[in-house]
Amino acid sequence: MRRTLTLAAVAVIAIATTVFNTSPAWAHGYVLSPPSRQANCAQGKVPDCGNIVYEPQSVEGPKGLRNCHANLGQFAQLSDESKPWPVAAVGSSVTFTWTFTVRHRTANYEYYVGNTRVATFSGNNEQPPPTVSHTVNLSGYSGRQKVLAIWNISDTTNAFYSCVDVQVGGGGNPNPTPTPTPTVTPTPRPTPTVTPTTPSGTWRAGTTYAAGNTVTYNGATYRCIQPHTAIAGWEPSNVPALWQRV
Numbered sequence: 001m002r003r004t005l006t007l008a009a010v011a012v013i014a015i016a017t018t019v020f021n022t023s024p025a026w027a028h029g030y031v032l033s034p035p036s037r038q039a040n041c042a043q044g045k046v047p048d049c050g051n052i053v054y055e056p057q058s059v060e061g062p063k064g065l066r067n068c069h070a071n072l073g074q075f076a077q078l079s080d081e082s083k084p085w086p087v088a089a090v091g092s093s094v095t096f097t098w099t100f101t102v103r104h105r106t107a108n109y110e111y112y113v114g115n116t117r118v119a120t121f122s123g124n125n126e127q128p129p130p131t132v133s134h135t136v137n138l139s140g141y142s143g144r145q146k147v148l149a150i151w152n153i154s155d156t157t158n159a160f161y162s163c164v165d166v167q168v169g170g171g172g173n174p175n176p177t178p179t180p181t182p183t184v185t186p187t188p189r190p191t192p193t194v195t196p197t198t199p200s201g202t203w204r205a206g207t208t209y210a211a212g213n214t215v216t217y218n219g220a221t222y223r224c225i226q227p228h229t230a231i232a233g234w235e236p237s238n239v240p241a242l243w244q245r246v
Contacts, residue, residue, distance in 0.1 A: 028057035029100035029160055031149045032131075032228065032241075034088035036162035037068055037078045043229050045086050050077050054233075057101045059161045063152055066115065068163035078163060087165045092139040094166065096149055098132045099226065099241040105154040111136050112148040125154045130241040131226055141168050205232045214246065221246050 030038050038056035041049030051074050052059070059078065061070025068078040077083065096111070106123025111134070119136040138145070144167050151160040203215040203222070206229070213224040215236060222236035222243040236243035 028055075028060070028102045029098050029151055030056050030059065031096050031162035031164055032099040032226065033097040034090060034094065034164055034166060035086065036149070036164045037085055038075075038162060040086050041077075043231055046083055048077065048083075050074065052078060057099075057160075060158050061161065062157055063150075063159045065159070065161065066112065066148065068146075068148065068161060070159075070161045085165045087144060087167045089167045090138070092168065093135055093137055094147075094168075095133050095135045096147075096164065097226065098128075098149075098151060098162075100128060100130060100132075101239075101241070103127045103130070107152040107154045109134060110150040110152065112150070113138070113141055113145055118147075123152070123154065138166075138168050143168060203230065203236055205230050205234075209242075215243075 030036055032039050035043070035045075036056075037046070038049075038052050038059060040046050041052045042054075042056040044053070059068075059070045059072065059075055061072060065071060069075040098109070105125055105127050107125065108123050109121045109132070110117055111119040118138065118140075119134065121134050136147075138147075144165070147164045147166060149162045149164060151162075153159060201215060203217040208227075208229045209215070209224040210227050211224055215222055215224070217236045220237070223246050224242065225244050226242045228234070228242055234242060236245070
């Protein structure tokens with residue numbers, strides 16, 4: 001009987017070890033500025049985004065992909081070019097800012113326009129701070145472009161993907177009329193529309209905050225450290241990448 005229990009315990013430990021070693025890294029992040037497609041979905045700016053509105057940080061897949069949804073069926077909407085993706089007007093030099101909900105040791109960051117890698121930045125095999133910014137030269141491009149930003153993790157075979165729609169040089173029509181799509185039921189958790197009067201005061205979802213704005217939440221005071229539009233779930237106490245307690 002004792003021998004049977006011992007063998008069972010060894011089997012459980014072996015299975016647990018295998019699962020642990022093959023699980024994906026619990027690291028999550030995405031490009032917040034200029035807003036990536038998942039950031040725009042999370043802020044309620046694009047209809048019918050699916051589950052990505054709840055977890056914009058979770059577009060994780062094998063390294064080496066060149067699409068917006070990391071081959072994940074539940075996030076396929078991110079690669080739907082018929083959607084009315086908001087386009088950020090930028091100059092020939094653009095600063096992309098990542099925000100991380102869980103940080104992990106980093107191999108590097110890559111930026112692509114089409115199949116051309118336009119920039120790469122080393123992560124030095126270190127854990128990143130809550131936000132990381134890179135300035136990328138897009139002087140070889142003009143008009144509307146889709147930039148694919150990739151965060152390559154050091155000790156796994158996975159990476160995180162964010163697509164950012166930009167209008168290089170500004171001007172033109174950065175938001176052309178998209179190909180018509182079928183009418184769909186709105187997402188179950190729409191972001192409430194709130195017209196902000198002043199960014200200071202009590203924190204509210206739907207308010208646009210700039211770096212340096214201060215708010216109160218649950219009796220504590222916080223200072224904004226990353227420009228963004230607040231949504232439910234991004235309360236100051238929940239997102240240290242956006243708010244610093246003072």
